[in-house]
Amino acid sequence: MGVDVRDISGLIYRGIREVKGSILVLDPIPNVLYDEVVRVRAPDGIDRLGRVLEVSKDYIIVQVFGEESGLQTDTVIKFTGSTFEIPVSDDVLGRMFNGRFEPIDGMGPIASRDKRDINGEPINPKARIHPNNFIQTGISAIDGMLSLVRGQKLPIFSESGLPHNRVAAQIARQATVLGEEEEFALVFAAMGLKNDEARFFIDSFKLSGAIERSVVILNLADDPAIERLVTPRIALTIAEYLAFELGYHVLAILTDMTNYCEALREVSAAREEIPGRGGYPGYMYSDLATIYERAGIVRGKPGSLTQMPILTMPAGDKRHPIPDLTGYITEGQIILSRDLDSRGIYPPINVLPSLSRLMRSGIGPDKTRDDHKDVADQLYDAYSRGLKARDLARIVGEMGLSDRERLFLKFADVFERKFVNQGEYENRSIDETLDLAWEVLSILPPEELVRVKEETLEKYYYKAKHPEA
Amino acid sequence: MREGEVIRIAGTLVVGTGIPDITIGEVVEVGSEGLIGEVIRIIEDTFAVQVYEPTSGLKPGDPIKGTGKRLVAELGPGLLENIFDGVGRPLEDLIKASGPFIKRGIKAYTLPRDKKWEFKPTVKEGEYVSGGDIIGEVQETVNTVHKIMVPPDVSGKLLEIAEGEYTVTDVIAKIETEEGIIKELTMMQEWPVRVARPIAPDGRLSLDTPLITGQRVIDVFFPVAKGGAAAIPGGFGTGKTITLHQLAKWSDADIVVYIGCGERGNEMAEVLTDFPELKDPRTGRPLMERTVLIANTSNMPVSAREASVYIGITIAEYYRDMGYDVSLMADSTSRWAEAIREISGRLGEMPVERGFPAYLPDKIAEFYERAGRVKALGKPERVGSVTIVGAVSPPGGDFNEPVTIHTLRFTGVFWALDPDLAYSRHFPAINWLKSYSLYANQILGGFVGSFSMYRQELFNWWKSVQSDFNVYRDKAMEILTTAAEVESIARIIGEKSLPDDQRLLLLTSELLKEGFLRQNAFDEVDTFSEPEKSALLLKLIIDFHHMVEKVIKKRIPIDRVIDLPVVAKIKRVKFDPRRVEAILEVAQEAREELLKLAEEYRVEVEI
Structure with a gap:
């Protein structure tokens, strides 16, 4: 033997x-x-x-x-x-691999003398270019209020049972940079994904034709859990190569980071390390950073690497260590809400706790439109007032509200139904999104729109209020 | 040559043996690439090293060399306008050596060796000089004169002193010590980063000058003193980094040291993009000219994150010693504490709270105690200060955790960031009910005194109103506090059911929040609010409150007041580029509109 x-x-x-x-x-x-x-x-x-x-x-x-x-x-x-190296070449486009970078599409392995350590190297902060190219996703809640820019890392915080996969697939399908025809190359890394979920993404890429410019790396739910520690690193090594050597604009979707973190915890426990919060190791922040920080744009190199990690928040708790540490590293977060989902709103994006930190550098007069920033600020303000009114109405009844509160309540309802809600295959341009925002804002009288500058109000508000004039 | 060998590698922790006289804090070079590390423990004949670079590929038996030096900062002209990594290497030099991705094992000096500086002596040969004495000057940037000082541990008779263009390593002076030893001085000196730089005997001064930050909620309600320390804890997305950026941009410090410790790379890129373009409101020069940046982003080695904080504070102390007011921003101290925890864990030390070692409070105290307003060592007599603002990133946004708790013990100002405010995009999201400043009483006088520092022509006028400033501030605080209670009642019974005087409280608190506390960092006008604008806005709102109080006493319904056009104007006047004049105009309008309203109801009010 x-x-x-x-x-x-x-x-x-x-x-x-x-x-x-x-x-x-x-x-x-x-x-x-x-x-x-x-x-x-x-x-x-x-x-x-x-x-x-x-x-x-x-x-x-x-x-x-x-x-x-x-x-x-x-x-x-x-x-x-x-150390752990993989061969890189442009042959990876259109291919599928398992979580250890072995081909699973029936074709041979990637042959190249050019090998890269999957851990990568940190981007020198001084060599970074501050991202400022607006990406139009065609989703109003994102484009209008949480604008994504090229080179950003913007995760989706979701819960089991919410349509995060559909949202991510829609973004992958529709994302374009304004004024540029070029489409994104997609790097898709699945960690512990169910077979049918993985199938959904692949079918969606096939349907839109994106599969030709995609690299799919699959560690499925029944694949070894520990392998998940290398899967995202392999994906990002390929993504970096495509972006910074071959000049592609790459969108990397990493899902589900929760499974990755669980694998990390498993290893830490096996090593008998001192556990941190929730049993996750104390170095999880640094470890996650070595994944998320690989997004960006680099001086003197063509291309860009935009990341959209997806994670399911255990028990929907945003303060759970996984979403918490992720939020500290990423440039914002898109949070999906069960409440909106159960009321039939798609995409069920709860804009209030969501955030895009790089939004302001990607929007404005020469980039999207001069009113974009004011509109976003005003939508946030009015919607948060509307939700307060809704809470109050639950206690005192709608009749007990002041006229002003009732107006904001109405605003919140219309905002959710008309602005946030849209079709899975509906691709709204940024102009459509902003015009729609004005339409919704015109429910409110001008003196309530304190976050909008007077001249912006003059230019857009009255037009939206009296479209026939 | 003191050379030993590696016997164990676990992440950034390397254990070596074979150098019997190794000392704690000594810098060593590990492996054939000479990776930089620092000795942190000695156990019998072995020693533990925290290595500041990735350790992949090292193996037992690799060489370790002792350098005999501690981790030092190079101090001298060339620090300003520059950006360094956590161990003091200029990031530009790393790009030159390895491109946009940082490879390991690169050696680089903090200060450029080839650049020549025009050195002007301020002392004469034959004079007796001692530690800290200024012997000459270099124009480092347009507005900053870099004082060349005798290193703290050197004194004696000045034998020679140069004048003209020199590099930082050229000898510019020779000193004969009392023992008759000739010491050569250069413009550069080295200082071990973990040791506070000495000050004049009994040189700690009281903190009585505010650091004017141009942020209303800070300057008026929770001010920090020059030489004080402030903590700004908040969960992600509550605006820590933007607040720190605002302080780095607009505070009236001479020098700003900004440490990005374990944070995002794109944020440092943003600072590097913005600062050269933004102008200091007092000097009109680019902000970058007074700034030193230290960047150790979250994906750079953890151990260097620990060092970055000490490099930063040492540079801050060095400029303080020249007689400058320095402010230091550290974003985030939690990442620094976590680096300490990680290294402690690898050493197998006993954890106490949430995995942190028992000495965490000592480390935090040591760091914040390096803030202060001091009389500097040496001649001529001069006063400088280091103000520390530390961001804290509590897990889950919950302030009940070791780093936040211990930081609050050793700082005098607490700016509590509030997620609810942040969600409704009220920034800075500093919660006015939870925050505090222990300096407020001593330094508000100073805030008032700083009126018209920016606008000389208004000076005399200000003198007449400034005496009321404290009254306005206290009244505003009282209204905000009471309004919070009224709000919780309104949340149950609805605003409409409240009596008019309570609805007035809600109105005024809304005006304060919208028109005063909320300040948009990205609005061209409002990003910086000079002291007189802040004070005048406060006066406008509180005066309005008092006037309305009188109006509603005459049974004029508050709904009529709420509908006045001036209410929206009060909320927006902060954006008016005419600043002070615009506020005065709105104050006049407010009075007229209320009088008109009273006239309509045929009542007389004295306002």
């Missing part, structure tokens, strides 16, 4: 001191590098990838990506002498 190793060349090591889930403890071996990639073959004959987590003169700790059942102390380890 034992492991068949005839097809492995070079030095191999046999024997493991301890197996703790996906963590292997080995006796010291000379010349093992920190962060080195290893191949692990258990007696079941299956090859797994692994990575050196810690190395000292007394022991070596290896993290195995892949199936952990079947691991035994009688396992063969081959050290590769290099």
